[in-house]
Amino acid sequence: MISIEDLRGAARRRLPRAVFEFFDGGAEDELTLRANQQAFQRIRLCPRVLIDVSSVDTQTDIIGKPSKLPIAVAPTGAVGFGWHGGDVAVAKAAAAFGIPYTLSTTATASIERVAREAGGRLWFQAYILKQREFTFKLIERACEAGYEALMITVDLAVGGKRERDLRNHFAIPFRFTPRNLRDFASKPGWALGMLRRGMPVMENLLGYTAQGTSGVMRAAALASSVGRNYDPTFDWDGLKAIRDAWPRKLILKGVARADDAQRAAALGCDALVVSNHGGRQLDGAAATLDALPAIVNAVNIPVFVDGGVRRGGDALKALALGAQAVMVGRATLYGACAAGEAGARRALEILKDELERSMRLCGVPDVRAHGPHPLSGGRG
Numbered sequence: 477m478i479s480i481e482d483l484r485g486a487a488r489r490r491l492p493r494a495v496f497e498f499f500d501g502g503a504e505d506e507l508t509l510r511a512n513q514q515a516f517q518r519i520r521l522c523p524r525v526l527i528d529v530s531s532v533d534t535q536t537d538i539i540g541k542p543s544k545l546p547i548a549v550a551p552t553g554a555v556g557f558g559w560h561g562g563d564v565a566v567a568k569a570a571a572a573f574g575i576p577y578t579l580s581t582t583a584t585a586s587i588e589r590v591a592r593e594a595g596g597r598l599w600f601q602a603y604i605l606k607q608r609e610f611t612f613k614l615i616e617r618a619c620e621a622g623y624e625a626l627m628i629t630v631d632l633a634v635g636g637k638r639e640r641d642l643r644n645h646f647a648i649p650f651r652f653t654p655r656n657l658r659d660f661a662s663k664p665g666w667a668l669g670m671l672r673r674g675m676p677v678m679e680n681l682l683g684y685t686a687q688g689t690s691g692v693m694r695a696a697a698l699a700s701s702v703g704r705n706y707d708p709t710f711d712w713d714g715l716k717a718i719r720d721a722w723p724r725k726l727i728l729k730g731v732a733r734a735d736d737a738q739r740a741a742a743l744g745c746d747a748l749v750v751s752n753h754g755g756r757q758l759d760g761a762a763a764t765l766d767a768l769p770a771i772v773n774a775v776n777i778p779v780f781v782d783g784g785v786r787r788g789g790d791a792l793k794a795l796a797l798g799a800q801a802v803m804v805g806r807a808t809l810y811g812a813c814a815a816g817e818a819g820a821r822r823a824l825e826i827l828k829d830e831l832e833r834s835m836r837l838c839g840v841p842d843v844r845a846h847g848p849h850p851l852s853g854g855r856g
């Protein structure tokens with residue numbers, strides 16, 4: 477496995493098609509999914525020469541604390557369907573590499589379990605559910621469990637139209653149609669694991685009562701209707717209430733415009749993630765790397781970018797355009813789906829190696845001195 481694409485291939489070989497495509501796919505025509513990666517591929521670097529790069533320092537500051545790489549792990553839900561215990565596996569890999577890990581609301585491991593088993597720098601990502609009190613309870617739990625930052629994702633007022641999932645009849649819990657049964661049976665390793673260890677559940681959502689249903693809904697059943705349980709009325713006042721309730725760092729994820737970025741900064745957000753959910757929501761949304769510079773210019777708080785990061789050198793490109801760090805979703809996800817914690821570690825090892833190599837070839841001995849983001853003092 478020498479590239480993230482290799483890990484993607486290994487995940488594809490191990491998983492039933494419907495499960496792989498759930499992780500891999502995007503919304504509608506997947507224009508934005510492709511555009512994210514193409515934007516990184518389009519940017520060209522101008523290397524400096526004759527600089528001593530015998531050692532390179534990849535350590536940087538991410539929201540006020542050191543991170544060994546300018547990379548953080550983005551929140552991804554339902555990881556356990558790709559690898560049992562996948563959330564903890566990715567979190568442990570992030571801790572081993574000294575970078576922040578973000579746990580999703582729809583993770584298959586609870587807030588407390590990840591805090592107990594993974595260690596490292598932990599952030600919690602909250603979706604705003606229709607039952608607002610439930611979301612506030614999750615936020616309280618994350619605070620009690622010691623999570624250092626809360627990330628609110630705002631690019632998902634409703635679920636995106638993911639046509640691969642619709643064509644594959646992909647839903648959680650799985651619907652056992654003849655086609656799905658054939659699909660699952662074609663990957664006996666994965667299927668036996670699921671039979672032996674049981675279907676994962678979205679542990680943070682246990683006890684959630686879905687809108688329009690009576691009684692407590694099983695967390696697994698909720699997953700299939702998760703898009704329908706987000707609160708489309710959530711607005712700036714709602715964000716203010718969260719800012720008032722959360723005492724630590726607050727990160728807003730899913731920002732695509734400079735005016736929204738300014739409003740978020742004025743409201744007291746500590747950092748932003750320029751994101752379009754990896755092309756899984758609004759198809760036709762701008763590539764995140766293209767949206768980044770205007771946002772960096774508009775605010776004085778750290779800005780991260782995610783979407784399409786598949787090479788360590790992509791981090792250098794994002795930093796050159798003003799990001800403080802990149803976040804990775806599918807890169808570590810492919811690794812975890814291919815080989816659990818070892819696979820997630822391999823993904824980070826590949827990104828680290830490529831980043832260090834690109835730094836040497838670019839004449840950048842210290843990642844903090846690269847790029848115009850506010851904390852590098854405009855050098856670069």
Ligand SMILES: Cc1cc2nc3c(=O)[nH]c(=O)nc-3n(C[C@H](O)[C@H](O)[C@H](O)COP(=O)(O)O)c2cc1C
Nearest residue numbers: 499550551552553580629753754783784804805806
């Ligand atoms: C399978 C999958 C599940 C995701 N689940 C979440 C989630 O629960 N919360 C969230 O804020 N973003 C979620 N995302 C979006 C990621 O956090 C991130 O924005 C995106 O994956 C970045 O693009 P990349 O996969 O190209 O790195 C998910 C993405 C994928 C691929």
